[in-house]
Each structure stands twice: as C-alpha cells, then as structure tokens.
Amino acid sequence: MNELGRALRRWRDRADPADSGLPSGRARRAAGLRREELAGLAGISVDYVVRLEQGRAGSPSGQVLAALARALRLSDDERRHLFLLGGRALPGGGHMPGELSPGVRRLLDQLAGTPVSVFDAAWTLLEWNPLFAALMGDPSPLRGRERNVVWRHFTGRSGRVRHTAEQAELFEAAVVADLRTATARYPSDPALHGLVAEVSQRSPAFLRLWEEHAVGRHTMAAKTVEHPQVGAVTLDCDVLVAPDSDLRVVLYTAAPGTEAAEKLALLNVVGLQRLWA
Numbered sequence: 001m002n003e004l005g006r007a008l009r010r011w012r013d014r015a016d017p018a019d020s021g022l023p024s025g026r027a028r029r030a031a032g033l034r035r036e037e038l039a040g041l042a043g044i045s046v047d048y049v050v051r052l053e054q055g056r057a058g059s060p061s062g063q064v065l066a067a068l069a070r071a072l073r074l075s076d077d078e079r080r081h082l083f084l085l086g087g088r089a090l091p092g093g094g095h096m097p098g099e100l101s102p103g104v105r106r107l108l109d110q111l112a113g114t115p116v117s118v119f120d121a122a123w124t125l126l127e128w129n130p131l132f133a134a135l136m137g138d139p140s141p142l143r144g145r146e147r148n149v150v151w152r153h154f155t156g157r158s159g160r161v162r163h164t165a166e167q168a169e170l171f172e173a174a175v176v177a178d179l180r181t182a183t184a185r186y187p188s189d190p191a192l193h194g195l196v197a198e199v200s201q202r203s204p205a206f207l208r209l210w211e212e213h214a215v216g217r218h219t220m221a222a223k224t225v226e227h228p229q230v231g232a233v234t235l236d237c238d239v240l241v242a243p244d245s246d247l248r249v250v251l252y253t254a255a256p257g258t259e260a261a262e263k264l265a266l267l268n269v270v271g272l273q274r275l276w277a
Contacts, residue, residue, distance in 0.1 A: 002055035004085040009053050011072045012038055019073055033072075041071035062088045095189045096121045096182070097245040104242050104249060113268055115235075115252040121182040122192045123149040123175060123248070134267055135225055135233070135252065136160055148195060150175055154203035162224045162232075170221065176209040177216035184215070185246070217241070223252065229270060230263045 001009070015032040017023065020041055022033075035053075039046040044064060051057035060068075065086045069079040098120050100108070108116050108129050115132040119125055125139055125147040133139065137160060145151045152158055153172070163171060179196065186192055200207045223237045235252040242249060254260035 001053065004060075004082075005053040005055045007082065007085055008049075008068065008072075011074065011078070012053075015072055020071070038068075038071055042067040044068075059087045096186050096192060097247065098126060099245070100127055100247065101242060101245050104245065104247060107249060111251070113265075115264075117250045119149065119248040119250065121186065121246045121248070122179065122189075122195055124195075125149070126247070131268055132252070135227065135264075145195070145198070150179060150206075151195065151199055154199050154206040160225045160227060162226050167222065171218075172205065172209060173214065174216065174218040174221070176206065177214040178218040180210065180213065181215045181217065182246075218248075225252075227263075227267065230267050233260050233263045233267075235260055235264070 012035070013032040015038075017033055017037065020033070020037070022037055033041070035049045036046050039049045042049075042064070044067065048057060048064075052060060062083070065083055065088055069082055072078075074082060100118060104118060105127075108118060108127055111129065112131065115129070115135045117125060117128040117132045117136075125142070128139060139147060146157070153175070183192060183196065196210065200210060217239075219239050221237045222234060224232055224234045226232055233254075235254050238251050238253070240249040240251070241247070252264075254264050
C-alpha cells in the first residue's frame with residue numbers, strides 16, 4: 001500500500017454513509033463507506049478501488065481523483081492533497097484569479113525594505129511596492145503584454161535583469177513548465193491560452209520548450225539587476241504562491257552584510273527619492 005492507498009482507506013473509513021444517503025447503523029461491518037459504496041458513488045469499479053488502496057493502480061486520472069474527492073466529501077485541503085498524491089495537477093476554475101487578497105496586499109505594504117511584486121498564474125505583473133519599482137524601473141507605463149514576464153523575456157524585452165547563459169536556460173525551462181501547469185488548472189482562460197499562442201509564434205525557443213510538455217513550479221533563482229545608479233546587484237529571488245488565489249509573490253533579498261545588501265539599502269533611500277521626485 002502506498003501513501004495514496006493509505007489516504008483513501010483512512011478517508012473511506014472516516015466517511016459517514018448517511019451523508020451520501022446510504023443506510024447506516026450497527027448492522028454495518030465497515031466503519032465508514034464500503035468499497036462497493038465508494039465505487040458506486042465515484043462511478044468506478046470495485047476492483048479499481050481495491051487496486052488504488054493496495055497501490056497497484058498506477059496514476060489515476062484527474063477525473064477519477066475528482067470523483068473520489070466528491071464521493072469522500074473531502075475538504076479543499078484534502079482534495080489538494082489527494083491530487084498531489086495521485087500525481088495530478090489540481091484543476092482550477094475557468095479563469096485565473098487576478099485580485100490580491102487582503103493578506104497579500106498587507107504583505108506588499110509591510111515589506112517596505114524588500115522589493116516585492118505580485119503576478120498572476122500566467123506571470124503578468126499585477127502589483128508591486130515602491131522598492132521594486134526603484135530596483136527594476138517603474139512598471140506603471142507598461143500595458144497589456146508588456147507586463148508579462150514570459151512575453152518580455154522571450155521577445156527580448158527583459159529590462160534590467162541580466163542572465164548568464166546557464167541562468168537563462170534554467171529560468172526559461174522553469175517558467176515555461178510553470179506556465180504549462182497553469183494551462184492545466186485554467187483550461188478555459190482565453191488570456192492565458194492567447195499568451196501561449198502569441199509567444200509560440202514569436203519565439204522558437206519558447207515553442208521548443210513548450211513542446212517538451214514539462215510541468216512544474218518556478219520557485220527561486222538568483223537575479224543580477226543592472227541598475228543605472230547603484231550598478232550590478234545580485235539578489236536571491238524567491239517565489240511564494242498564495243494558496244487561495246494562485247498568485248505569485250516575488251521577493252528579492254540579499255544576505256546581511258553583503259555588498260548586495262548595502263546596495264539594496266542605498267537604493268531604498270536614493271532610488272525612492274528619484275522615484276518620487
């Protein structure tokens with residue numbers, strides 16, 4: 001039995017048959033749902049339930065996992081865990097979230113000494129704090145595709161960030177895999193699929209990576225920013241995903257006592273003065 005099988009067995013034992021309109025009482029030998037009952041509720045065979053619980057069924061489809069989640073009346077967190085154990089991306093709604101939650105907005109406001117930006121699941125810039133604008137240049141004049149990281153990078157408009165050949169290769173693979181994962185979660189979002197189609201036409205490098213069908217998350221990288229006032233600044237770039245909104249919160253930091261930390265502190269004063277001048 002693997003982790004998926006153990007989880008299914010625990011959730012099946014926990015389930016109350018009465019919640020699904022099934023008879024309950026002392027006459028039942030099973031503590032929760034019988035395998036036959038779970039199979040009937042999920043629309044799959046009893047043999048498949050047995051093989052899933054014994055770890056002999058391979059990787060179940062997203063449709064099967066969704067049906068099991070409904071039949072077992074799993075919470076949102078449990079449903080996410082089920083899809084993770086099953087090796088499948090969790091399906092999202094038809095459209096990507098694009099609104100900042102109060103918690104994400106507070107994070108943006110309170111980390112005044114750290115450049116912070118917020119992107120949607122397609123890597124389109126939504127919000128940023130003043131220090132991010134001082135570091136990267138004010139994005140306020142940018143419109144439409146110009147605010148999208150994928151479009152800018154693969155069409156040669158990467159701004160102040162400078163990649164080595166190795167860094168560029170790693171970044172491109174990670175961000176394209178992340179984007180493909182998003183298309184699975186939001187299969188009906190026209191903006192997301194329009195972005196993929198446009199960048200595929202403009203960039204052979206993007207198309208090559210896209211056709212590899214890799215999926216994953218872009219989570220961290222080192223970024224060197226060529227700033228016109230303080231010079232080159234190499235920072236750690238960490239990507240946090242807001243679980244309830246699927247937004248990417250990107251933070252740029254430097255280790256204390258380093259030259260990069262000193263430059264970032266200088267930029268927090270000089271850069272903001274120039275930005276608001």
